[in-house]
Amino acid sequence: MSNATDSDDGTDEPDAETAPEAAPDADHEIPVPLRDxxxxxxxxxxxxxxxxxALDFDGTLATIERRPDEAAIPDRTREAVAAxxxxxxxxxxxxSGRELADVRERVGLPDVSYAGNHGLEIQADEYEVHPTARDAEEDIARLCxxxxxxxxxxDGVIVENKGVTATVHHRLVDDESVPVVENAVEALVATRDDVRLTTGKDVLELRPAxxxxxxEAVRELYDELVPDGERWLPVYVGDDTTxxxxxxxxxxxxxxxxxxxxxxTEAPYRVADPExxxxxxxxxxxxxxxxxxxxRRNVPVGTA
Known part of the structure; x- marks a missing residue:
C-alpha cells in the first residue's frame, strides 16, 4: 500500500493486557506496504x-490464468477469507465479473456474500438479479x-456466455489478430441499443445497457450487510479497470x-499480487x- 505516514498522537502508554496489538510477532508474514x-x-x-x-476474484484472490476456467483460489487464501x-x-x-454461480463454486465458502456479473447478480441474504439484466439474457445468448x-x-478467442452478460477473451489470440476481435465486437454492439461494451484485461464485455x-454492487452489499445505524468501514480490493x-x-x-x-487508479493503496x-x-x-x-487510550502509540 502507498501514502500515509506514521505519527505519535501523544496518547498514554496502553495497558499491555487490554491494548490491541499493532503488529504481529516476527514470524508472522505482513506486507511491507501494510506496515508503511x-x-x-x-x-x-x-x-x-x-x-x-469486498474482494475481486481474478487477479486478486486468484492469479490470472491464460484460460478463465483454470483460475483457482489457493487453499491458504480461502482459509484467510473464511477466518x-x-x-x-x-x-x-x-x-466478480464472473457469473455468480461460477465464482461461488470457485471460492467455495458459504458464509460470504457474492456479487457476480459486476453486481448484476447479488447473493447476500437472498439471490437477486437486476431486472433489466434478466430481460437481456436471450439477447446476450444470441449475440454470443x-x-x-x-x-x-x-485462434484462441473465447466467447463466454455468463447469462446476463458475456465476455470475449482474447488473451490467447495472436497480437495481430486482436484488432479483428475488437472490431467484430464493436461493430455488433454498435447495432444494439440494449447492450453496452466495456473492457478489462484482455477481455471485451457485453453488458445490458x-x-x-x-x-453499485458494493453500495448494495453495504446496505444489505451492515446493520441499520452502525458505521462500518468498507474495504475494496481489486486489480482490474472494472x-x-x-x-x-x-x-x-x-x-x-x-x-x-x-x-x-482511484485506489489510495497498493499491494503487489494475490499473495x-x-x-x-x-x-x-x-x-x-x-x-x-x-x-483510543488502549491503542499503541504511533498507530492511531
Missing part, C-alpha cells in the same frame, strides 16, 4: 464499528452465437486497495479487527 501505512489503516479501524471487505468472515461485526463479499460464428477462424457496476468504479465509490469513507502496478492480498486478509483477521471501535 499502519497508522492510517488503524485510524480508520478505530473510527468504525465493523468491517465490510476473516468468521469474526463478529465483519462481512466479506466476493465481487453471432460472435462465435464470426470469430470462428480466429443499465447503469450498474462494481461500485474495479475502479468501486474505488471511486469508496472515496474518503473507505479503503481502496489496488493489486498490481497498473497506473491511473500480498492473502497476507493483508490474514493481518486483518489476526490483528486488525481488534482495533474496530477500540478505546
Amino acid at each position: 501505512n499502519l497508522h492510517a489503516i488503524v485510524e480508520e479501524l478505530v473510527n468504525h464499528e465493523g468491517l465490510l471487505v 476473516l468472515a468468521d469474526h463478529p461485526n465483519v462481512a466479506v463479499a466476493v465481487v 452465437d453471432l460472435l462465435r460464428d464470426e470469430l470462428a477462424d480466429v 443499465v447503469e450498474w457496476d462494481k461500485g 474495479d475502479e468504479a468501486a474505488f471511486s465509490l469508496l472515496g474518503e469513507p473507505g479503503l481502496g486497495v489496488k493489486v498490481g502496478d497498473d497506473p491511473g 500480498s492480498v492473502r497476507a493483508v486478509l490474514t493481518w486483518l483477521s489476526d490483528y486488525g479487527v481488534g482495533f474496530l471501535d477500540a478505546d
Whole structure:
C-alpha cells in the first residue's frame, strides 16, 4: 500500500493486557506496504464499528490464468477469507465479473456474500438479479452465437456466455489478430441499443445497457450487510479497470486497495499480487479487527 505516514498522537502508554496489538510477532508474514501505512489503516479501524471487505476474484484472490476456467483460489487464501468472515461485526463479499454461480463454486465458502456479473447478480441474504439484466439474457445468448460464428477462424478467442452478460477473451489470440476481435465486437454492439461494451484485461464485455457496476454492487452489499445505524468501514480490493468504479465509490469513507502496478487508479493503496492480498486478509483477521471501535487510550502509540 502507498501514502500515509506514521505519527505519535501523544496518547498514554496502553495497558499491555487490554491494548490491541499493532503488529504481529516476527514470524508472522505482513506486507511491507501494510506496515508503511499502519497508522492510517488503524485510524480508520478505530473510527468504525465493523468491517465490510469486498474482494475481486481474478487477479486478486486468484492469479490470472491464460484460460478463465483454470483460475483457482489457493487453499491458504480461502482459509484467510473464511477466518476473516468468521469474526463478529465483519462481512466479506466476493465481487466478480464472473457469473455468480461460477465464482461461488470457485471460492467455495458459504458464509460470504457474492456479487457476480459486476453486481448484476447479488447473493447476500437472498439471490437477486437486476431486472433489466434478466430481460437481456436471450439477447446476450444470441449475440454470443453471432460472435462465435464470426470469430470462428480466429485462434484462441473465447466467447463466454455468463447469462446476463458475456465476455470475449482474447488473451490467447495472436497480437495481430486482436484488432479483428475488437472490431467484430464493436461493430455488433454498435447495432444494439440494449447492450453496452466495456473492457478489462484482455477481455471485451457485453453488458445490458443499465447503469450498474462494481461500485453499485458494493453500495448494495453495504446496505444489505451492515446493520441499520452502525458505521462500518468498507474495504475494496481489486486489480482490474472494472474495479475502479468501486474505488471511486469508496472515496474518503473507505479503503481502496489496488493489486498490481497498473497506473491511473482511484485506489489510495497498493499491494503487489494475490499473495500480498492473502497476507493483508490474514493481518486483518489476526490483528486488525481488534482495533474496530477500540478505546483510543488502549491503542499503541504511533498507530492511531
